[in-house]
Each structure stands twice: as structure tokens, then as C-alpha cells.
Amino acid sequence: MAAFLAERLPRVGDWPERLARGDVVDDHGHPVDPAYRPNRRVYYWRYLDVEPDVPGRERIVFQDAHLLVVDKPHFLPVTPSGIYARQTLMARLRHATGLVDLIPIHRLDRETAGLVVFSVRREDRDAYHRLFREREVDKVYEAIAGFGDGPWPRVVRHRLVEPDGDDFMQMQVVDGEPNAETRIDRIERLDGGLARYELRPLTGQRHQLRVQMNALGLPILGDRIYPVLQPHENPPRFDAPLQLVARAIAFTDPVTGQRREFSRGAVTIAAS
Numbered sequence: 490m491a492a493f494l495a496e497r498l499p500r501v502g503d504w505p506e507r508l509a510r511g512d513v514v515d516d517h518g519h520p521v522d523p524a525y526r527p528n529r530r531v532y533y534w535r536y537l538d539v540e541p542d543v544p545g546r547e548r549i550v551f552q553d554a555h556l557l558v559v560d561k562p563h564f565l566p567v568t569p570s571g572i573y574a575r576q577t578l579m580a581r582l583r584h585a586t587g588l589v590d591l592i593p594i595h596r597l598d599r600e601t602a603g604l605v606v607f608s609v610r611r612e613d614r615d616a617y618h619r620l621f622r623e624r625e626v627d628k629v630y631e632a633i634a635g636f637g638d639g640p641w642p643r644v645v646r647h648r649l650v651e652p653d654g655d656d657f658m659q660m661q662v663v664d665g666e667p668n669a670e671t672r673i674d675r676i677e678r679l680d681g682g683l684a685r686y687e688l689r690p691l692t693g694q695r696h697q698l699r700v701q702m703n704a705l706g707l708p709i710l711g712d713r714i715y716p717v718l719q720p721h722e723n724p725p726r727f728d729a730p731l732q733l734v735a736r737a738i739a740f741t742d743p744v745t746g747q748r749r750e751f752s753r754g755a756v757t758i759a760a761s
Contacts, residue, residue, distance in 0.1 A: 490504075490521060490526075493525050494513070508521070508523050519618060520614075541725055543576045547565065547581060547582065548560040550604065552586075556742075557582065557586070558738075559607065560602075560753055561578050561603060565578050567596050590608075590611045591609060592608050594606050594617040597735055602730070602734045617743065620740055625741070626738060628737070629736045630689075630734060632698065632734075635707050636675075636679075637675065637707045642672055642687075645701050647701055647704055648664065649662060649696075649700055660700045662700060669694040669700070670690070670692050671691065674686065674687045696714070698733060699712055703715040709731060710731075710732040712733075736753055738750075
């Protein structure tokens with residue numbers, strides 16, 4: 490892989506070191522193996538002279554020898570992409586903790602706030618990635634949207650696909666076998682014709698919660714992609730955040746065997 494990257498991007502002269510640090514990642518933000526494999530897309534951690542200073546600070550909720558759990562602010566990307574390199578959750582945490590092998594084991598959109606789980610040790614990554622890939626994780630989100638008629642709670646199912654062309658940012662709802670499923674409950678009525686909803690995704694499609702709420706006619710407050718894709722702003726604005734928060738996450742740890750339950754206000758670790 491280092492030889493391939495050196496051939497394609499010869500002005501970057503330290504590809505072996507970047508691969509060793511985990512600065513070259515795949516579509517899911519996972520570090521790629523140093524062995525070359527064809528027909529895959531990879532991304533590398535860029536170092537920019539100027540990038541937007543993202544407001545808000547992350548808060549470490551839990552840390553041990555295997556995991557680090559962080560409450561991420563709105564607008565902060567989890568991993569480097571586009572105009573963001575140092576102003577990302579992973580870069581900030583690596584700098585603050587000195588943990589050079591720190592890597593996220595799942596993702597949140599840049600606009601979404603809430604809990605993100607990181608693997609601390611390189612040797613644990615595959616086990617944690619498999620846990621999320623096989624959907625053995627319970628996740629709870631909260632969102633604010635218009636006050637919608639019930640019944641509540643309800644389970645919504647759609648088939649979501651990534652479109653081609655200029656509208657690639659917007660996932661599409663199409664006919665066919667559902668591949669996205671979420672349990673949605675209206676939990677609080679708010680002023681201004683709004684309500685707070687609890688969202689429990691059972692699958693993990695891109696933009697799943699945003700698309701499914703929009704499909705119900707209840708787009709999440711502050712969403713700049715659904716129902717209408719807003720133009721890119723340069724410099725970016727950091728007001729009116731998307732009202733979507735990852736509130737809680739729970740799973741049986743594949744490394745320790747413990748039941749782990751994290752929320753923005755509490756942590757529970759059961760005996761193995």
C-alpha cells in the first residue's frame with residue numbers, strides 16, 4: 490500500500506509512517522492494512538495550514554485500557570475529511586491523551602452531537618468493529634422535530650440507497666426490501682409546534698435517522714440536507730445545529746465480556 494500511494498502521490502514522502510500511525514483509512518474511517526488490496530477506496534490524514542476552528546469541546550465520559558467514550562459537540566467531524574484535519578474528534582483526542590492508536594469504532598455525522606466510542610489498543614479493533622458491523626449494539630438517539638400524529642411508539646422500515654449524480658449527499662427512499670429500521674417514540678411535547686423524539690435504530694444506514702424522520706414528514710430541526718439540500722457555506726457556519734443527539738449506547742464487550750452501558754450522564758459496567 491505504501492508503494493501504491495507513493496506512486497500516486499509522490500509529493501507525500503512518509504507513507505509507511507502514515508500507514509503505521511493509522512492516518513490512511515477506509516470508507517468507515519478504519520485504518521487500512523499495509524498490504525495492498527485492489528478495488529477499494531482509501532483516504533489519508535491531511536495536514537492543512539488553515540482550517541475552520543470548530544467551536545465546542547468534547548467531553549470524555551469513560552476511559553479504561555480498552556475503550557474511550559466521548560461526548561462529541563455538534564459540527565465536529567469524527568475523522569479527517571474535506572476541509573477538516575486537526576479540527577476533528579480523533580485528532581483532538583490523540584493530542585489530548587497521547588494515545589496514538591486511538592480509532593473510532595463507529596461514526597456520527599459531523600452535525601450530530603453525542604456519544605462516540607473509540608478503541609484504545611490496536612489489537613482490539615477487529616473485535617469492536619465486528620460488534621458494530623454485526624449490529625450487536627443498542628443505540629438511543631434524541632431528536633427535535635415537528636409535532637407529528639401517532640401512533641407512538643412505532644417501527645418504521647424503508648429501503649435507502651445512495652443516488653448517483655449531483656445529489657449524492659441525499660440518501661433516497663425507494664421501493665424494495667427494507668434495509669433501514671428504526672423504533673421511534675414521541676416523548677415530550679415542546680413549544681412552537683415541536684416535539685422531542687426517541688430514536689432506536691436497528692440498522693445502520695447512512696443518514697438513516699434523518700431520512701426516516703423526513704419520510705414521516707417530520708424532518709429534524711436544523712437539518713441542512715433533508716428535505717432540501719442547502720448550499721455549502723464557506724466559511725462554514727456553526728449556528729443552528731442539527732437537533733439530533735446520540736444519547737446512549739450499550740453492548741457486551743467482546744474483549745472483557747462485561748456489559749457496558751454509556752449515556753451522556755452515566756456509565757454502567759457490569760461484572761463479566
